[in-house]
Amino acid sequence: MSDLRQRFYIEDSPVRGEVVHLEEALQTILAQRNYAPAVQILLGEMLSATALLASTLKIKGRISLQIQAQGTLKWAMAECNHLGEIRGLADYEEDPRFQSAIDSSTVLSTLVSPVLFINIEPEFGERYQGIVPLDKADLAGCLMQYHDLSAQIPTRIVLASTEQRSGGLLIQLLPRNNDEEQQRVDEDLWPRLTMLTGTLKTDELTNLDAQEILYRLYNEEEVRLPEVEKLQFGCTCSHEKCANSLTQIGLEAVKETLEINNPIEMDCQFCNKRYLFTAKEALDLFGEHLS
Ligand SMILES: [Zn+2]
Structure with a gap:
């Protein structure tokens, strides 16, 4: 079965x-x-x-x-x-x-x-x-x-x-x-x-x-x-969906997270898959550049 x-x-x-x-x-x-x-x-x-x-x-x-x-x-x-x-x-x-x-x-x-x-x-x-x-x-x-x-x-x-x-x-x-x-x-x-x-x-x-x-x-x-x-x-998580969540939490919160964790690690709770965002990738989402 x-x-x-x-x-x-x-x-x-x-x-x-x-x-x-x-x-x-x-x-x-x-x-x-x-x-x-x-x-x-x-x-x-x-x-x-x-x-x-x-x-x-x-x-x-x-x-x-x-x-x-x-x-x-x-x-x-x-x-x-x-x-x-x-x-x-x-x-x-x-x-x-x-x-x-x-x-x-x-x-x-x-x-x-x-x-x-x-x-x-x-x-x-x-x-x-x-x-x-x-x-x-x-x-x-x-x-x-x-x-x-x-x-x-x-x-x-x-x-x-x-x-x-x-x-x-x-x-x-x-x-x-x-x-x-x-x-x-x-x-x-x-x-x-x-x-x-x-x-x-x-x-x-x-x-x-x-x-x-x-x-x-x-x-x-x-x-x-x-x-x-x-x-x-089957899990519907994706790099794109994680990127959307980062956009939603906002630039300030993303910058704060990057000070502690770089790259940013996002784990899917459903399937345990890990998604990584380097500082460059995360800031690019907001049109910001690494200084
Ligand atoms: Zn997943």
Whole structure:
């Protein structure tokens, strides 16, 4: 098994879904920092969730989930783009409650004044930001409620993660277009699928491959599977983006930094890649020259 996303359709119905499985990419991301077990599991669920949500976008760009809070966990973020590249990061203070967990609820229960943002950033066009109330026990519960209410698309989401593997399943009842489709629809289908989806166990989600999961849940239905999409770790940092951040902090701050560090070192927190700016390069950004 590797890092992949499997879309599925229930034949002759407005129901579609996705299954994601992360292993190597998850381990690459978790290896960047020495995260406590519960934070690893939270990040695993967030990464699977963004990979699921990215599939619902029809644009080129990226989608991210970002938690901001006041407790010991300050910040956590997971992102996936239209190429299936994922990355994630968390910032927290040591907390004995983070030493073990079975799901994201362990960390969510410790958050103080938390906010969860869904950000959609198209390559071209306007950004979108939604705020998801974090008032359910786990991440999947919060995201399901958000979709039911704001997008008005009935959605079931199951997420699971260990420190090695993470998995997710999303199934949606899409709006129907015309009366003819309405008549052909099996009214019992969605309640039946919801009930079946609820029987999925977390260890099945992290251990079985996508086809096995779909067979295990929906073998009474006609399930159509398009080609599997690959997911992988990918970072969007660049020398140019670092240069932009230097421009934003301003000439004075850059000069002060150069007095302590020359060249200026900028480390990407997501992938640990280091970017260097000599005094000449840094000052050139402001049209200044070395005196
Ligand atoms: Zn990077």
